[in-house]
Amino acid sequence: MARLAKLGQAEANSMHARLYALTRTAVARPQARPISSLSAAYRVSFRPAQYTSPSRLHSNRITRQRCYSTSNESFTDPSRPDLHYHLVEPPTLLSSELPAFALSFLSTPPSSNSSTVIGWLPAATSSTNDEAGLNDFKENPKFRILLHEAIQNGLREKVDDIQINGAVQLGNGWMHVHDERNIPALGRIGDPDDIIATVLVEDGEIRPETYQAMPSYRICTSDGPTQLTEGLAQKLQALLEERAKAER
Known part of the structure; x- marks a missing residue:
């Protein structure tokens, strides 16, 4: 995407880091408990009218705004070069309406129902009040x-x-x-x-x-x-x- 192409290398790296924060933290969703308790958590803010573009690590919460993607994008995790995030359009196992990130050890985007997908993370929410954490990860x-x-x-x-x-x-x-x-x-x-x-x-x-x-x-x-x-x-x-x- 044009907007992504304009980002500097430093911001691009931190974007990847915010994605990885979703797999490394569990933060309670209102009226829901995370799968595991953690000693630390992160906050991630997502840009509206755009797929999730993580840019900075924060503490306390993972929050998201309504966001959508118009094309597939892939990211490699800066801390785990073997781990890749592939943006896939709905429907997915997570939602029939919202996009998701397919986690994979393969750099090429997988097919929608591929057995090579590790699992999925939500790339967007329908509400600005929703919070995400480890309990949002959907195993394949x-x-x-x-x-x-x-x-x-x-x-x-x-x-x-x-x-x-x-x-x-x-x-x-x-x-x-x-x-x-x-x-x-x-x-x-x-x-x-x-x-x-x-x-x-x-x-x-x-x-x-x-x-x-x-x-x-x-x-x-x-x-x-x-x-x-x-x-x-x-x-x-x-x-x-x-x-x-x-x-x-």
């Missing part, structure tokens, strides 16, 4: 299936040195596959929200056929969306690209 169930498929295959193919070394150190027993967004202290068990799966280790070897997805795992928390160790992240990326190509 299809992505969760792909996530576990990629991780299990990655463990089977031994693509991740961190998981391999973890199994060697454990020797025997059940090993958790943790989300890298919130790594537990050495020798401690991570938060249930951040334990992606568990797998049996025997004699320092991972038994991928014993892979068990953890139902308590959350795709997006106050620490952000899914973040995998390098080898597993590459495996997931390859699977997402393959699936996106098949869905075209």
Whole structure:
């Protein structure tokens, strides 16, 4: 859009940061409680008659004005270069009338019902009094299936040195596959929200056929969306690209 093209680099970066604030914070909506409680929150103001263009981090609240988009736009998160926001027009799983941001690890815009979409965030509200937070994030169930498929295959193919070394150190027993967004202290068990799966280790070897997805795992928390160790992240990326190509 012409207006976006005129923005300086500094403002463009901060625009991306405000988008990411939606995935990293949960602020109570009137008569609704956020999914999780946070120690900090952000405020985001949206320009009217425009899609959401975040420009600055503030404290306390996330507020939005009525806004719409006339064309698709995509943004890369400045703190997570692997994370992309794709503006999609309604209808979406969030609203039949308002646009939304599809979060994806792919830089190319996804199809409307793509399994490669991590989830959706509202890009606009119908009221200036509405507030948004982590409870507004809508997970894509299809992505969760792909996530576990990629991780299990990655463990089977031994693509991740961190998981391999973890199994060697454990020797025997059940090993958790943790989300890298919130790594537990050495020798401690991570938060249930951040334990992606568990797998049996025997004699320092991972038994991928014993892979068990953890139902308590959350795709997006106050620490952000899914973040995998390098080898597993590459495996997931390859699977997402393959699936996106098949869905075209």
